[in-house]
Amino acid sequence: MPKPQFKKKRPFQRRKVCVFCADSSMKIDYKDVKTMRHFITERGKILPRRISGNCARHQRVLTTEIKRARNIALMPFSIASS
Amino acid sequence: MRRYETIFVTQPELSDEDHAELLEKLRSILTSLKGDLVKLEDWGVKKLGYHIRKNSRGRYFLMDYLATPNLVRELERNLRLSDRVLKFQTVKISDQVSPEAAQALKEAAPPEGMIKVTERTSLPEEQEEGGI
Numbered sequence: 001m002p003k004p005q006f007k008k009k010r011p012f013q014r015r016k017v018c019v020f021c022a023d024s025s026m027k028i029d030y031k032d033v034k035t036m037r038h039f040i041t042e043r044g045k046i047l048p049r050r051i052s053g054n055c056a057r058h059q060r061v062l063t064t065e066i067k068r069a070r071n072i073a074l075m076p077f078s079i080a081s082s
Numbered sequence: 083m084r085r086y087e088t089i090f091v092t093q094p095e096l097s098d099e100d101h102a103e104l105l106e107k108l109r110s111i112l113t114s115l116k117g118d119l120v121k122l123e124d125w126g127v128k129k130l131g132y133h134i135r136k137n138s139r140g141r142y143f144l145m146d147y148l149a150t151p152n153l154v155r156e157l158e159r160n161l162r163l164s165d166r167v168l169k170f171q172t173v174k175i176s177d178q179v180s181p182e183a184a185q186a187l188k189e190a191a192p193p194e195g196m197i198k199v200t201e202r203t204s205l206p207e208e209q210e211e212g213g214i
Binding site: 031070074 | 144169
């Protein structure tokens, strides 16, 4: 006898596509702060993959590039809350 | 030969002569250890992501060159010693550059090797200063 299935209360979300896979001309570079800025929170933290929708490979590259940018002060480690 | 990229930040209030002196020194290291400069970019004064030695701004330079690991060591040693330099970072771009590719890069390099880049805006103005 099949058990009644309970619907999860999570709203349906469209599966996000990795922007770097979608547009192969986009390069991830620590010098290019403009593109990387989309992948950090207001506080300067790196956005998780489940939010940004990046694939594992690109997320990995992005993380190292953001960390490089932070090291040379092109990007902040943290942004103070107002 | 390997290809490296060194980015360094200097004190923003330094005069142009001081900068010229510093760049000259780095160039001489490069030539004495048989490195080849591909390009040298001056990004101008930018706002830093966080304060470095009480500076909220810094002048960015980017050096792209072909060299051997011992040259990088020497270059970084000099950058570390110089109190004009706030921060530096070297990234290896490629592990093996064939002699032909190196020749092509050398020929493509501008004679003085200095390119001023100002359109590269990094930290946008609307972003508030990170108070650290």
